[in-house]
Amino acid sequence: MLAAPTDINSRTEYPRPWMGGHWTLRDIVDYELIATMGLLDAAADRRETLLRQIYEINRQTVEAGKKGDPAAILIPVATQHDPREAGHVVEKLQMAGVEVYKATAAFDADGKHYAAGTFVIPMAQVFARYAKDLLERQYYPEVRRAPNAPVEAPYDVSAWSLGMLLGVEHVMVKSPLAPGVGLQKLEGAPAQNWGVSGSGLRFGFDYLGPDSAAAMNQLLKDGAKLTFDATERGARVSATGISRTQMDRVAKDFGVTVTADAAPARDAATAGRIRAPRLAMYDTWAGGNMDEGWTRWVLEHYGFASTRLHNAEVKAGNLREKYDAIIFPDQSPRSIIDGNTAGNTRPEYKGGIGEDGLAALRAFINAGGTLITLGAASDLAIQNFPVPVRNLKTGLSRDEHFAPGTILRVEVDTHHPIGYGMAPSTFGFYNNSPFFSVTEGFASQRSTVVARYPNNDIVGSGWLRGEELMTGRAAVVSVEMNPGRIVLFGLRPQHRAQTHATFPMLFNALYLSTVEGAQPKARTPD
Numbered sequence: 001m002l003a004a005p006t007d008i009n010s011r012t013e014y015p016r017p018w019m020g021g022h023w024t025l026r027d028i029v030d031y032e033l034i035a036t037m038g039l040l041d042a043a044a045d046r047r048e049t050l051l052r053q054i055y056e057i058n059r060q061t062v063e064a065g066k067k068g069d070p071a072a073i074l075i076p077v078a079t080q081h082d083p084r085e086a087g088h089v090v091e092k093l094q095m096a097g098v099e100v101y102k103a104t105a106a107f108d109a110d111g112k113h114y115a116a117g118t119f120v121i122p123m124a125q126v127f128a129r130y131a132k133d134l135l136e137r138q139y140y141p142e143v144r145r146a147p148n149a150p151v152e153a154p155y156d157v158s159a160w161s162l163g164m165l166l167g168v169e170h171v172m173v174k175s176p177l178a179p180g181v182g183l184q185k186l187e188g189a190p191a192q193n194w195g196v197s198g199s200g201l202r203f204g205f206d207y208l209g210p211d212s213a214a215a216m217n218q219l220l221k222d223g224a225k226l227t228f229d230a231t232e233r234g235a236r237v238s239a240t241g242i243s244r245t246q247m248d249r250v251a252k253d254f255g256v257t258v259t260a261d262a263a264p265a266r267d268a269a270t271a272g273r274i275r276a277p278r279l280a281m282y283d284t285w286a287g288g289n290m291d292e293g294w295t296r297w298v299l300e301h302y303g304f305a306s307t308r309l310h311n312a313e314v315k316a317g318n319l320r321e322k323y324d325a326i327i328f329p330d331q332s333p334r335s336i337i338d339g340n341t342a343g344n345t346r347p348e349y350k351g352g353i354g355e356d357g358l359a360a361l362r363a364f365i366n367a368g369g370t371l372i373t374l375g376a377a378s379d380l381a382i383q384n385f386p387v388p389v390r391n392l393k394t395g396l397s398r399d400e401h402f403a404p405g406t407i408l409r410v411e412v413d414t415h416h417p418i419g420y421g422m423a424p425s426t427f428g429f430y431n432n433s434p435f436f437s438v439t440e441g442f443a444s445q446r447s448t449v450v451a452r453y454p455n456n457d458i459v460g461s462g463w464l465r466g467e468e469l470m471t472g473r474a475a476v477v478s479v480e481m482n483p484g485r486i487v488l489f490g491l492r493p494q495h496r497a498q499t500h501a502t503f504p505m506l507f508n509a510l511y512l513s514t515v516e517g518a519q520p521k522a523r524t525p526d
Contacts, residue, residue, distance in 0.1 A: 065123030070172040075119040081423040082209030104182035140463035157405030159462025164427040167501030192255025200262035210503040215254035217303030235420035275514040280309040285349040291330035314357040320367035325513035330375030365484030370513035375433040378488040388441025391434040401466030421504035434490035436474040451476040
């Protein structure tokens with residue numbers, strides 16, 4: 001990033017790559033001032049016309065909503081994989097001015113029955129079209145320059161379906177709701193259900209979705225001892241070593257429904273005891289990394305503490321003494337290894353982790369550490385460690401396979417510890433990152449596909465070229481290196497902090513790094 005001078009009349013020049021030449025800070029200020037004054041002048045001159053056009057658009061939106069198709073958007077609560085995420089969808093719609101209601105009693109719509117508590121978004125409102133656009137599936141049309149020309153790819157992200165990204169299902173109701181349906185307008189963000197029932201000092205709650213991880217991290221900060229118990233739905237968290245008052249506070253803050261009993265906790269040696277992970281994340285000097293910033297924000301938001309790891313710290317070694325897990329955000333292997341090599345770069349910012357850094361990472365894994373790679377960084381492990389995984393995206397041209405930003409269907413092994421808290425079938429955001437096949441490895445290794453793309457109908461929303469190349473392929477792979485572990489996320493589970501539905505896989509990889517000798521058990525066939 002270029003440092004701006006404090007003197008507005010400074011003659012320091014900045015490049016104009018899209019126009020050619022250079023401009024000074026005074027040029028930049030003048031440019032912004034002219035644009036702003038032009039906008040204000042146009043708004044003042046055309047005030048009445050603009051207001052009438054805005055009014056007419058809003059009137060047409062309300063009238064169309066009264067006629068139906070759709071007449072309302074329904075978001076059931078009880079049937080969601082994680083009901084808390086339904087509340088998050090509603091909150092985000094409210095932030096944009098959408099009016100959301102809650103059904104006070106059960107009702108029928110389009111021949112189906114919906115329970116009390118269902119969120120209702122009437123389409124006879126000003127921001128109805130915004131709500132529909134944000135929630136519905138995006139279909140990108142076939143665009144060709146000539147009848148026989150190839151299909152043109154979208155120039156930017158082709159899918160933003162909010163419900164899919166948060167793992168929340170919704171229904172578009174065609175016919176207007178019956179007049180007797182009781183609706184209560186939400187004046188603020190919907191309250192989350194929570195509570196602690198039973199007696200005793202062993203507490204348990206279902207691990208479903210990212211809010212469960214936030215609750216776990218707060219309990220760990222409060223000194224609780226946590227374990228995971230596998231269940232049919234995924235997992236359940238057991239907590240001991242805290243008071244009822246502490247548990248009440250966490251349940252309220254994170255919307256957790258807890259049961260308490262007096263049964264003794266299982267032996268920690270067999271229960272999979274979880275600690276707060278000692279986490280580091282690689283931070284490059286080679287031009288900065290957007291994915292690192294977004295990942296750090298997600299981790300902080302959900303209560304994970306992390307350390308920023310630069311080239312010198314990686315090459316210094318002894319990483320296992322400090323960390324349980326190390327994350328490499330989305331970045332090419334070459335830029336990680338070689339780094340910034342420009343001649344005008346200061347010495348302390350020059351280069352990458354180099355061969356010394358790779359050796360330090362091998363030692364970290366051999367000592368039991370967990371290496372987590374996101375997106376393109378997965379090739380760092382595939383190319384430099386004996387990982388029995390192949391990146392099938394490598395070598396494909398844009399004409400063979402391309403996704404400008406697409407929401408894909410994902411199948412998850414919820415019995416694997418990295419799949420805990422996930423829905424068996426969900427959605428993830430894909431943007432030209434790796435997808436994998438698993439090959440034969442050493443006898444000491446064990447590779448497990450945690451998440452894969454389905455055998456057909458992969459696209460959930462948006463546009464994808466080369467869909468057939470991804471059918472049945474792995475999206476997330478865990479490789480047990482005995483004693484260490486490498487987790488390759490071809491599908492970036494935390495993309496720009498939007499993909500709540502896939503957050504748990506990243507969080508689980510961190511938790512698993514703290515469990516001594518954690519080796520996932522083979523799933524018993526149904």
